[in-house]
Amino acid sequence: MPTIRPSADLRNKYHEISEFCHQYPEPVFITKNGQGDLAVMSIETYEMLTGKKELYNLLDEGLKARDAAQVEPANEVIADIRKSLKK
Structure with a gap:
């Protein structure tokens, strides 16, 4: 209530x-x-709620990118990151 x-x-x-x-x-x-x-x-409750909203927005963005085939397999992304770190 x-x-x-x-x-x-x-x-x-x-x-x-x-x-x-x-x-x-x-x-x-x-x-x-x-x-x-x-x-x-409270500020704590406000920050928790805005944090959840931000997370949901990022998840939604990722799902839309996946549905539009705008994503790469995770192993390829990780390999690219490792390459760039070695330079």
């Missing part, structure tokens, strides 16, 4: 929200006039 708090709590209960965000790896949803307005989370 998501944690939902009114915007006044950012001002009046910041410490409580901060503690929650550091204790649980999930956002706290902040409402303004009863409507969703912000999502607040």
Whole structure:
């Protein structure tokens, strides 16, 4: 169940929200006039989420390259890298 708090709590209960965000790896949803307005989370959670997104983007890029036959076999790539390192 998501944690939902009114915007006044950012001002009046910041410490409580901060503690929650550091204790649980999930956002706290902040409402303004009863409507969703912000999502607040710890830096650690934010970095984890953006890291996952970056990984998924790289995996998707690799799958698209594979499907378009724009990839080389791994053993050939490794052999090329070894050659360049010996120079």
